[in-house]
Amino acid sequence: MEDMKKPDQPNEGTDQQSVDEVTKSEEPKVIRFEDLDPNFKYEIQAEPSGEFITRCYACGTCTASCPVRSIEETFNPRRIIHMALLGMKKEVLSSEFVWLCSTCYACYERCPQDVRITEMMNALKNLAVKNGYIHPAFTAQIDLIQGHGRLYEADSFVNKKRAKAELPKLTELPDPIKAIFKATGLYEYSTEAKESRESPQSGDTEGGSNE
Numbered sequence: 001m002e003d004m005k006k007p008d009q010p011n012e013g014t015d016q017q018s019v020d021e022v023t024k025s026e027e028p029k030v031i032r033f034e035d036l037d038p039n040f041k042y043e044i045q046a047e048p049s050g051e052f053i054t055r056c057y058a059c060g061t062c063t064a065s066c067p068v069r070s071i072e073e074t075f076n077p078r079r080i081i082h083m084a085l086l087g088m089k090k091e092v093l094s095s096e097f098v099w100l101c102s103t104c105y106a107c108y109e110r111c112p113q114d115v116r117i118t119e120m121m122n123a124l125k126n127l128a129v130k131n132g133y134i135h136p137a138f139t140a141q142i143d144l145i146q147g148h149g150r151l152y153e154a155d156s157f158v159n160k161k162r163a164k165a166e167l168p169k170l171t172e173l174p175d176p177i178k179a180i181f182k183a184t185g186l187y188e189y190s191t192e193a194k195e196s197r198e199s200p201q202s203g204d205t206e207g208g209s210n211e
């Protein structure tokens with residue numbers, strides 16, 4: 001990336017700015033002690049790949065290394081980790097941030113504290129889903145996979161072409177996909193997230209819209 005910042009040029013900014021940027025709020029937001037969840041970091045640590053988050057000492061190397069950051073200035077791994085450590089659960093889980101990581105592993109390779117950020121993002125995504133926050137782009141994909149077993153419909157046209165190429169016929173919603181949806185409850189999570197977006201007054205799971 002032509003604009004990619006070097007690891008020795010960490011991005012500056014206050015944590016107050018991070019709240020405003022990540023939530024894209026018009027008004028500056030005051031962080032109130034009573035809104036913080038001190039157990040949030042332990043929830044993250046209990047998820048696979050989240051266990052190293054408390055190693056972070058906020059050096060900024062991850063942010064300076066991130067190619068997504070080079071094109072989207074609101075994307076800032078150091079800030080999201082700091083917000084998580086502060087206990088800003090709702091702001092973290094409802095932000096678009098957790099869905100924007102391209103899993104390039106640049107931060108993972110360079111982090112001096114071995115926080116393993118790329119994989120920690122998966123822990124944040126899992127927690128976001130469990131708390132009713134799923135980005136609309138992913139609920140649309142879940143609908144397609146739930147309906148067809150893949151991201152497109154395997155109709156007769158597709159199967160005729162496959163037959164010509166001597167490939168086996170594709171079936172709708174193969175059994176392994178059904179089993180994964182059943183075991184994870186993914187479709188139910190997705191449905192709840194969509195309903196929450198449509199009725200944001202229905203409780204604390206109104207986030208995830210970020211549209």
Ligand code: SF4
Nearest residue numbers: 056058059060062111
């Ligand atoms: S996660 Fe690692 S690279 Fe990023 S700020 Fe924390 S210690 Fe530094």
Ligand code: SF4
Nearest residue numbers: 066101102104105107
């Ligand atoms: S893995 Fe994600 S957060 Fe880390 S540098 Fe790549 S895009 Fe940025």
